[in-house]
Amino acid sequence: MIRLLIFALLVLALGYGFSWLADRPGDISLVWEGQLYEMQLQVAAVLLVVAVAAIMIVWWLLRSIWTSPHRVTRFFRARKRDRGYQALSTGMIAAGAGNALLARKMSARARGLLRVDQEPLIHLLDAQAAMIEGRHDEARRKFEQMADDPETAELGLRGLYLEAKRLGADEAARQYAERAVEKAPYLPWAAQAALETRCQLGNWDNALTMVDQQKVAKILTKEEAKRKRATLLTARANDRLEGDPKGAREDAMEALRLEPEFVPAAIAAGKAYLREDNLRKAASVLEQAWKLNPHPQIADVYINARGGTSAVDRLKRAEKLEGLKPNNLEGLIVTAHAALDAKEFSLARQKAEAALRMExxxxxxxxxxxxxxxxxxxxxxxxxxxxxxxxxxxxxxxxxxxxxxxxxxxxxxxxxxxxxxxxxxxxxxxxxxxxxxxxxxxxPPLENKAAAAAPEPVPEARVGTSATIIEADLAKPAAEPTETKKPEPVAEVRKMEPTKPKPATETAAAKTAKNKGEEQSRGIEDPFFGRPPDDPGVKDPSKETESKTRLRLF
Structure with missing residues (x-):
């Protein structure tokens, strides 16, 4: 675009110059070696421009002829390089897609077209292809070569770190992360790995320093840095709780200033105040945290703040905590537990059922x-x-x-x-x-304890061996199904069939009386509601056939 603009300006300048000379005609006289040469001014200007253009064209031709071997070599070299980069690009895409065969083929082609010492991505392609094919030892060797090269050290260290994490070699992964942090502190993965390593070792001071450095380096956002710093301060407060309650309290309160709803920080602050025998400040911190985020562990520290208190006092403190945030599930559960400990069963049941209705x-x-x-x-x-x-x-x-x-x-x-x-x-x-x-x-309804306490009567026939009980069960007649009395036919039905009177049938009561009279005539008593007693020595002759049938079935 700039060249085109310069060319247009040059053409405009020449046109303006020739028009200016045309408006001002004149002659030019030149005496050279005793000869006089005369011509018009405009013709002389045209000859001068043509001479300059001819000189420039001749110079370009001579320069092109002189540099043509180098230009031809450079052309073929560029063509070869382009083919190599095309193969490298295709191989990287194939490795990302999981095509190990194509990735390996493109890697060999790229090696033939490009110099390995000038293009380190070939090592990365070989490492990726080896990982896809499951040859992790070869991949680690490639990553080690890349880690030794200053240009690809970060890439090689990341590959070694991921391989160490895959194998569960935490110590090796930690060393690779430390090396990466030393070379490039701005790498997010290395900074995060180094921070987690310091946290696992309990080096909270170093971890806090690293969080501040990552915040300055823009690796962490402001909110992420606040959250991580609050977490680290709470962890350090928990470690200081036994030996340095004052330091633990300062760390926990600073964590609460960063994250007011952070429950572990509130618990640590409350415990630190209790270690210093400052019950009022501990209650204030825990109550404020409960209002922001009701948590059962906050309630546990709050209710048991004073050692040796009675169950009634703990119930009062639970009710006070529930009143700070009414209609809260955790508050109802805490009060129900405290009421159960205090033997206030009606209150405990009321709070527990209210909590159950909520969730x-x-x-x-x-x-x-x-x-x-x-x-x-x-x-x-x-x-x-x-x-x-x-x-x-x-x-x-x-x-x-x-x-x-x-x-x-x-x-x-x-x-x-x-x-x-x-x-x-x-x-x-x-x-x-x-x-x-x-x-x-x-x-289910409440059990009748008096009825439940009375033992059930055991029939005498159940006393004995298992064989005797089985024989008694076989001798026992099957219970007759209860017959549902059908209503007598209505008057209309009787009128419809007057010529077909029904035969008289015996009623159930008459049948029962008849059977009872027959049994009494045989001398068998009926103490068990119309059935013979469950005595293996007494058998009902009328049921022998049914017993034999049952025996055959068994």
Whole structure:
């Protein structure tokens, strides 16, 4: 574009110059070696321009002829390089797609067209192809060669770091990350790996310094740096809690200033104040944290702040904590537990049922089972709530990478990731049919303890060996099904068939009386409602056929 503009300006300048000379005609006289040469001014200007153009064209031709061998060599070299880069690009795409055969083929072609010492990406392509084919030893050798080259040191160290993590060699991965941080502190993966290594070793001071450096280097955003710093300060506060309560309190309070809703920091601050016997400040910190984020572990520290308090005092503190954030699930559960400890069963039941209406959980169902066991002792209701707990969703817990912990930890024990624990329900089992309290079946009625205490009478025929009992069962007649009395035919039906009177049939009562008279005539007493006694020595002659049939079936 610039050249075109310069050419246009040059043409305009020549045109303007010739027009200016045309408006001002004149002659030029030149005496050279005794000869006089005369011509017009405009013709002389044209000859001068043509001479300059001819000189430039001749110079270009001579320069082209002189440099033509080099230009031809450079042309073929550029063509070869372009083919090599095309093969390298195709090989990288094939490696990314998982086509090891094509990647290896393109790598060999790129080696033939490009110089390996001038194009380090060939080593990367070979390493990727080796990893796809499962030849990890060869891939590590390629990465080591790249790590020794200053131009590809970062790439080689990252490849070695990932290979060490794949093999579970944490110490080797840590060393590679440290080397990468020394060479390039701005690398996010190296900085994160070095930070996690310091956290796993419990070197919180160094970790805090690294977070500040990463924030300055723009590796971490402002919010990420605040969160990581709060996590590290809380971890250091927990470590200082036993030996340095004041330092633990300062770290925990600074973490709370960075993240006001961070529950582990609030718990650490409350415990630090309690270590210093400052109950008022501990209660203030825990109450403020409870208002922002109600958590059962905050309630546990708050209720048991004073050692040796009675169950009634703990119930009062639980009710006070519940009042700070009404209509809260965790507050209802905490009050229900405290009321159960204080033997306030009606209050415990009321709070637990209110919590169950808000959300069905395993812990709430177990709490109701404990209340039933302590108050009524009704095992039917206890089993009812135990079965409900088996089908209810599990209670939240601290979870990181599938690992469930009873307390918060700064680093995941599985992957070593910083600030990995979250307060949520575990996913180790599928939730049951219970989703809310409305889906629960009705409670069974309370047992009659007096009736339950009376033992059932055991028939005399059950006393004896198993063979005797089986013989008695075979001798026992089958119970007759209860016949449902049909209503007598209505008058209209009787009028329809007057010429066909029904024969008289015996009623059920008449049959019973007749059978009873026959049995009494045979001398058999009937103490068991019309059946012979369950005595293996007494058999009913009328039922011998039925007993023999049963024996054949068995």
């Amino acid at each position: 069905a959980r395993e812990g709430i169902c177990l709490l109701l089972a404990d209340i039933e066991d302590a108050e009524t002792g009704d095992q039917g209701r206890v089993r009812y709530w135990m079965n409900a707990a088996l089908r209810a969703p599990r209670d939240p817990a601290w979870i990181a990478d599938g690992f469930v912990s009873e307390k918060w930890l700064p680093v995941s024990p599985v992957t070593g990731k910083l600030d990995a624990f979250e307060w949520k329900a575990p996913f180790t089992q599928m939730p049951g049919a219970i989703e809310n309290s409305s889906s629960l079946p009705p409670l």
